[in-house]
Amino acid sequence: MTATIDILERLVAFNTVSRESNLDLIRWVQERLEAAGAATRLVPSDDGRKANLFATLGPADRPGVLLSGHSDVVPVEGQAWTSDPFRLTRRDGKLFGRGTADMKGFIAAALALFDRAANQQATGRSLSQPLHLALSYDEEVGCLGVRRLIEMMAALPVRPRFCIVGEPTGMQVVTAHKGKTALRAECHGVECHSSLAPQGLNAIHMASDLLTGLRRIQNHLRDDGARDDAYDVPWTTIHAGVIQGGEALNIVPNRCRLDFEIRHLPQDPVGPLLDSIQAEADAIVRRLRPDFPAAGLSVAELSSYPALDTDSTAEVVGFVKALTGGNSTGKISFGTEGGLFQQRLSMPTVVCGPGSIGEAHKPDEFIAEDQLAACDRMLDALLARLT
Template identity: 45%
Template sequence: MSATLDILDRLIAYDTVSETSNLDLVAYIETFLKVRGFEVHRIEDPVGEKAGLYAQKGPKGDGILLSAHTDVVPVEGQNWTRDPFRLTRDGDRFYGRGTTDMKGYVASVLAMADRAVDVALREPIKIALSYDEEIGCVGLQRMLERLVPMLGQPKACFVGEPTEMQVAIGHKGKAALRAVCHGQSGHSALAPKFVNALHLANDFLSELRALQDFYASNGNRDLAYSVPYSTFHVGMMSGGRALNIIPDTAELTFEYRHLVSDLGKDILARIQEAAGKVSARYQSLCSGASVEVEQYNAYPGLDVAETDGIVPYAQKLSQSAATTKVAFGTEAGFFSALGIPTVVCGPGSMEGQGHKADEYIEQAQLNACDVMMDRILQDLSR
């Protein structure tokens, strides 16, 4: 536990908010693992301002993959009562940005790597650390081309997002989209003679609400989620430059989060159909009226069957009899799509602490994660 806290203290001190570079933290971890006999590969982003890492120790073979991200969410606008980038203790709680999401898990992994120095491994320890997860799993997607040939086929992957050490076997997939609505500009005194782009945007928003109603009533359902169906959400809507000018463009930014059983491509087709419907409604008034939809990011969901062998194996290592499904997205779907048996299991509570001011992790959660790491190390060395 002392080693885990010492490492966590170092990790929290690095400001790795997604909009900043994580290279100083990466350099620290890279050196830490190399000194302890790991083969380490740095995977830089396209412009060289950030990087992920893949590290491995032990003989060639399947082994176990431990996955995490290094970035954290911003602290601006939150009412912190302590320095978010300095680990502080209050009783059994350790405060700092990323303690729960998810540097506590990273610290536990690195502490286990330190304990592995004098252990004869029969299977390899594999570690994958990404960047820009908090903005839509962007970093791992950029890493995959180089990462996949190095991974091999681990017998299990643990993505250490906070689940209070329960074994999470599912989460929804997500897609982020942008709709640009085109109308006509003109003088507001003649408004009925022109097509207001905000009217298209409003009608398209109504179509999205109708899609939400459809999936709530007719889509697949999974009662393991607090919202048991696929969801739609419009986060931003904008248009217009002055009150007396009819807007010729308007924009909506929106998302859908879908059950794995509701295929993303089918949902996207329904969205495009809705955009075409709105466009046609206005084209008799203006041939250039349209709603153009672009999907600019997506990540897959995770859905592991209770009968899958990874589930009892993960429960044994985590000493948790419970399984759960989480509301938030993770990188687990990418590894599962590669055919790697994958679950989400890590210390801390996302609902209780994730993305909040005065984020903390409880000592008992770190202890439980350290014990799981010991069981993993034991399993790989038998």
């Protein structure tokens, strides 16, 4: 495990918050992998500031297994960290730093595995099946980068047999997660002096009306919608996270922006929900237009990714359970790129990685050392299966 921790220390030191470039980290990883004998390929973003990485060690004419992770992390501003978030701190069996749990711990373990596989091959014990690694950018803002990577992988002569997404699941094999659609509502009203408020159309009030409609839809989903008790939150949720509007207290605001999201169960298609939300927006505008012809309320998608839904009896599930030694499977409410691998490449996929999502995105994010050790053991078992 020492090698994994040493690699994690280097990974944490790269500031790969989604708004920043990830190229320094990707190039460092690429050099390591090529030194281990892996064939690598970069898939850059349009502006060239970021890149995905795909690597293969072993015979590329056979399927093998794909390990998938993301290089970006969430911001640290406004969080009360007690140590430098971009410097790994070791204390009481825990490793603190931004991205340790989500999900540089898994990436470190995967890179250490490539080193062990290379050392094994140097002794004459070659891989009979290849080991693949996919690292993507901008997962935290909508699984954006991996889509380009998947386009590249779709053209591979031989695709990986299985995919293991290493998001933090406490090393439990996860077969399903919710899909997500992020949306933005733009409310357009009529501004005026606040002393004449009834003569204007308050865009913040319009956003409030839409929020009321969203809560009504949410309550219906909770009480009468699809349900799966295997999830921590067993129904489809609607969550409003950002509202921005107004310039001054004495001005009736003519603009307000509301950002919200849907996290839907695999069996709960998002299309009808989007129709219901649009109907709420249209009803608000119809009510206001007779008195305020300039009233407007648009709803647009910011990003989305599909749910993952792998049958618990699928071959990939038994394969990864055998690697971990665990008997149970689970489902998670947070999302991953796994649904995209399943949807666009028809690739059997599960999620299984070290750490807890409960420690992610928080100040003093950490991963327990015993979780990294468990991940190393799983990956050693994978290496044995590929040899």
